[in-house]
Amino acid sequence: MQIADQTTSAVSLVQAALKKAHHFQETHHIFTFINDESALEKARAIDAKIAQGEPVGRLAGVPYALKDNFLSPEGETTASAHILTGFQSPITATAVQKLEAEGAIMIGRTNLDAFAHGSSTENSYYGPTQNSKDLERVAGGSSGGSAVAVALGIVPFATGTDTGGSIRQPASFNGVYGIKPTYGTISRYGVVAMASSTDCVGFFAREAADLDLLMEICAGQDSKDLTTLPDYYQTSSFKPGSHKIGIVKDFDNDAIDPEIRQALKTKVEELQSNGHEIVEFDMPTLKYALAAYYIIVPAEVSSNLSRHDGIRYGFRSQQSDSLGDLYYHTRDEGFMPENKRRIMIGSFVLSSGSYDAYYLKAAKARTLIINEYAAAFEKCDFILAPVSPNPAFKLGAKVNDPVSMYLEDVLSVPLNLAGLPGLTIPVGQTAAGLDLGLQLVGPRRSDRALIKFAETLKEKA
Amino acid sequence: MEVNQGTIQHLAELSHFALSEEESSRLVTDIKNIVDYISQLDELDTSDIEPTYQVFEMANVWRPDEILPQEADREQLLALAPTVENYQIKVPKVL
Numbered sequence: 356m357q358i359a360d361q362t363t364s365a366v367s368l369v370q371a372a373l374k375k376a377h378h379f380q381e382t383h384h385i386f387t388f389i390n391d392e393s394a395l396e397k398a399r400a401i402d403a404k405i406a407q408g409e410p411v412g413r414l415a416g417v418p419y420a421l422k423d424n425f426l427s428p429e430g431e432t433t434a435s436a437h438i439l440t441g442f443q444s445p446i447t448a449t450a451v452q453k454l455e456a457e458g459a460i461m462i463g464r465t466n467l468d469a470f471a472h473g474s475s476t477e478n479s480y481y482g483p484t485q486n487s488k489d490l491e492r493v494a495g496g497s498s499g500g501s502a503v504a505v506a507l508g509i510v511p512f513a514t515g516t517d518t519g520g521s522i523r524q525p526a527s528f529n530g531v532y533g534i535k536p537t538y539g540t541i542s543r544y545g546v547v548a549m550a551s552s553t554d555c556v557g558f559f560a561r562e563a564a565d566l567d568l569l570m571e572i573c574a575g576q577d578s579k580d581l582t583t584l585p586d587y588y589q590t591s592s593f594k595p596g597s598h599k600i601g602i603v604k605d606f607d608n609d610a611i612d613p614e615i616r617q618a619l620k621t622k623v624e625e626l627q628s629n630g631h632e633i634v635e636f637d638m639p640t641l642k643y644a645l646a647a648y649y650i651i652v653p654a655e656v657s658s659n660l661s662r663h664d665g666i667r668y669g670f671r672s673q674q675s676d677s678l679g680d681l682y683y684h685t686r687d688e689g690f691m692p693e694n695k696r697r698i699m700i701g702s703f704v705l706s707s708g709s710y711d712a713y714y715l716k717a718a719k720a721r722t723l724i725i726n727e728y729a730a731a732f733e734k735c736d737f738i739l740a741p742v743s744p745n746p747a748f749k750l751g752a753k754v755n756d757p758v759s760m761y762l763e764d765v766l767s768v769p770l771n772l773a774g775l776p777g778l779t780i781p782v783g784q785t786a787a788g789l790d791l792g793l794q795l796v797g798p799r800r801s802d803r804a805l806i807k808f809a810e811t812l813k814e815k816a
Numbered sequence: 817m818e819v820n821q822g823t824i825q826h827l828a829e830l831s832h833f834a835l836s837e838e839e840s841s842r843l844v845t846d847i848k849n850i851v852d853y854i855s856q857l858d859e860l861d862t863s864d865i866e867p868t869y870q871v872f873e874m875a876n877v878w879r880p881d882e883i884l885p886q887e888a889d890r891e892q893l894l895a896l897a898p899t900v901e902n903y904q905i906k907v908p909k910v911l
Contacts, residue, residue, distance in 0.1 A: 442896065445888035538871050552870045581877040646854045657831065664832075666907055668896035674834075678910045683834035695833060696846055702830040703851070709817075716857050718867030723860070725868060758849045774871030799873070 365398035365405075365416025365460065372418035372462045375509040383485040383507065385500045386463040387423045388430035394418065394462045401458055412457030413568065419454065420504040420513035423464040424471060424547035427451045434547045435479035436469035438663045438689025440670045448545025449580065450514065450556050453573045465500025465513060469691040470660065471521055471549045473497050474743075474763040477754045478693040485750075487529045488789055492747040495525030498559070502529040505559040506790075512560040512569060517777075518549045519648055520742070520767025522557045526779035527742040527792025533559045534566045534806065537799045538774030539584040541570075542577035550655035551582075553648075553771040563780070563809040570802060587800050593807035599632045601735030605641060606766065612745040614785045619741060622782055622793060625812075626739075634735045640723045644769035647724065649761055650704045650717035651772070657701025663689065696757055725773045728798075737808060738796040741766050742779055746789040770796050778805040780812065817855065819848040 376389050401416045421427070424434040426444035433439045451461070468478035476499025477483040484499040486492040487506035494503045498515035502525035505513050515522040517535035526533025534557045541556040548554060558569045574588035602623060607616060623633055665671035665685030672688050675681035690698070704713035731738060743763055753760040770777050776799070779792045797805045824843050828835045835843070890903070899906040 445892035445896075447887070539873070578879060581879075582872050584873065640860070643857055643860050646857045649850065650854050650857070661832075665898070666905060667893075671898040675908050678908050680834075681908055682832045686832050687834040690833075692839070695831070695835075695839075696843070696850065698831045699824075699827040699833075699843070699847060700850055700854075702827050703823075703847070704854075706827075706830065713854065713857075715867055716860075716862060717854075718869055719862035719865040720857055720860055721868040722865050723862065725871070756849075757846050758853050761850075761853070772871075 365401040366395065368416050369394050369398040369418050369460055369462060372510055375507070376463050376504070379507050379509060382490060383487070383494075383503055384482055385465055385484055385503050385509070386420070387433055387435060387466050387481055387500070388464040390429050390462050390464075393429050394460050397460045401460075412459075413572065414454060415458030417459050417512070418462045418510050419459050420463050420465045420501055420510045421451065421461045422467055422498050422501050422514050422516060424467060424516060425451050425514060426545040426547070427461070429461055430464050432464070432547070433480070434470050435467045435481055436689065436691065436694065437480045438665075438670050438685065439668075442669045444545075446545055449542035449577045450573050451545065457572050462510060463504070465498070465504055467500060468497040468693065470547065470656075470694055471497040471516055471518060472656070472691070472693045472697055474520065474524060474760055475748075475754065476500065476525070477750065478691050480691060483750055486747045488784075489747065491749055492789070493528070493750055495528035495747060497521040499525050501559050502526055502531060502533065505529070505531045505561060512558055512565055515557050515559055516546060516549070517555050517557050517771070518553050519652060519771050520764050522559065523742050523767050523777055523779040523792075523794050524763065526559055527781075527794070528747040528790060530781045530784070530790030530792070531559050531561055532563050532566055532781065532809065533557065533779040534570065534802065535771070535777045536570065536574070536802050537584070537776045539582050540588060540776075540802060541573045542575070542580040542583050544577055544579035548659040550652040551659065552655060553652065553774075555771075563806050563813065566778075567803065567806045570806070588803060591800060591803045593804040595807075595811060597630045597632060598737065598808065599634050599735040600626055601731055601738040602633060602635045603638050603641065603738060603740055604635050605637055605639060606740055610744055611741055614746070615741045615744070615791060618782045618791045619739070619793060622739065636731060636734060638727050638731060640720070640727045641769045643720050644724050644772055645761065645765045647717040647720040648764070648768040648772060649700070650713050651721065653697040653701035654705050654714055655701070657698045657705065660690075660694065660698055665689070693757070721772050724769055728770070728773045728775060732798045736797070737801070737805065740794055740796065742792050742794045743767065746785050746791060767794070775799060776802040776805055778809055780809050817851055819844060819851055823847070
């Protein structure tokens with residue numbers, strides 16, 4: 356992604372990206388903010404450095420899109436939620452600092468389901484983002500804007516967050532790569548919290564090799580986030596050659612779209628003909644992962660979102676005669692319906708009469724899921740699986756039926772509960788022209804191996 | 817587990833939402849469907865299984881107890897509040 360060879364300039368790259376951003380904003384509604392002035396200013400500064408022979412970073416002049424739940428002073432950080440309207444962050448997320456230190460230039464903030472609650476980007480206060488291949492279909496979510504920005508070629512990469520599939524599913528719906536790293540790999544300082552025990556920062560790109568560079572730049576321990584792992588990514592390696600690929604038999608059933616099952620079968624045959632070994636096994640606990648997820652995550656959501664009260668920042672309701680009224684009306688008017696559902700489910704599973712039956716039960720299920728993955732990775736190097744049960748669905752098809760929307764996540768959430776890395780790889784299109792993706796899942800800290808393995812698949816395809 | 821208007825009112829109070837009647841009745845159905853779905857965990861045998869609350873591999877990450885410079889200063893933080901008076905955030909009366 357370097358431009359230091361002067362065959363192009365940062366200004367021309369950024370201008371082109373901004374032009375495309377405005378063009379596609381009309382049709383696909385990708386951005387909550389387009390960074391016209393500041394992006395060009397930064398590009399000019401980089402071009403000046405290059406002209407004077409000064410050293411520039413590994414991403415010098417590369418335009419990128421930032422999911423609107425990363426804090427930075429450029430544009431309001433809204434998390435696509437009304438309750439953060441007007442929030443101009445004085446601080447910058449560590450991941451953003453690292454990207455910008457290498458010369459990357461943020462050209463826009465991308466749309467998401469408010470507070471990343473959703474699988475379609477339809478829960479945004481600012482309205483849905485359209486799928487890159489079909490305007491009548493969803494972008495996927497919650498990082499829908501970032502996935503579409505990369506798929507339409509507006510930017511070579513974009514940031515995302517993945518709590519239960521929010522990078523991998525929109526990547527798969529739009530035909531791009533998307534990495535959800537091992538839990539704790541990239542600092543979450545300055546990222547709007549959703550569920551602290553599963554939230555991860557990751558990326559979208561059109562090339563797997565670009566993901567490797569982004570991971571190398573952003574991974575690492577951060578004194579501002581005590582849940583970051585000691586640096587491992589930069590020193591981790593990948594052994595080329597024959598690998599054992601696990602296939603979860605339980606996922607091959609009628610609930611999965613036939614074209615996705617066919618895509619998986621085709622990929623398996625391709626892997627075999629390239630000398631890889633296929634291992635099939637059952638993972639019977641994974642079918643409970645979704646229920647456990649929709650207990651654990653709302654519990655954490657209800658705690659994390661209690662800070663939004665209209666007092667210190669963001670939106671404040673006008674109906675506020677007393678302090679109590681101010682809290683109740685600000686939160687009622689400021690959150691989207693899906694935010695409220697999750698907060699209320701969280702309040703429910705954590706309340707004294709329900710704690711043991713729901714929250715504690717889910718925490719025990721989580722242990723079983725972790726154990727099941729550990730056993731699986733004794734039999735194989737990576738697991739290859741569908742990302743979602745179906746390709747991009749029609750706008751409006753599921754948004755009023757929370758359980759059917761949650762079922763979208765049935766294949767993506769299990770690894771979040773276990774803290775494992777997952778990588779969406781594009782695998783072609785349906786007969787109707789919709790993008791298809793599959794996910795590679797590996798043991799903890801196998802992030803680089805996943806990316807490098809994905810690169811070898813592409814070379815041979 | 818039965819979910820009715822009373823349950824929703826209780827959860828709305830715990831969550832600090834002033835729900836309209838219309839939203840409240842829609843939530844009875846939504847929350848009931850979600851609770852029905854998550855209740856399938858009952859099928860799973862978890863006897864003698866220890867719970868997992870977090871998957872971070874480390875415990876007790878300490879830092880020295882020292883005052884570090886902050887990115888945001890007092891003026892910047894106060895500027896974010898909807899109403900401010902004399903360097904303090906102003907809220908409606910508490911009592």
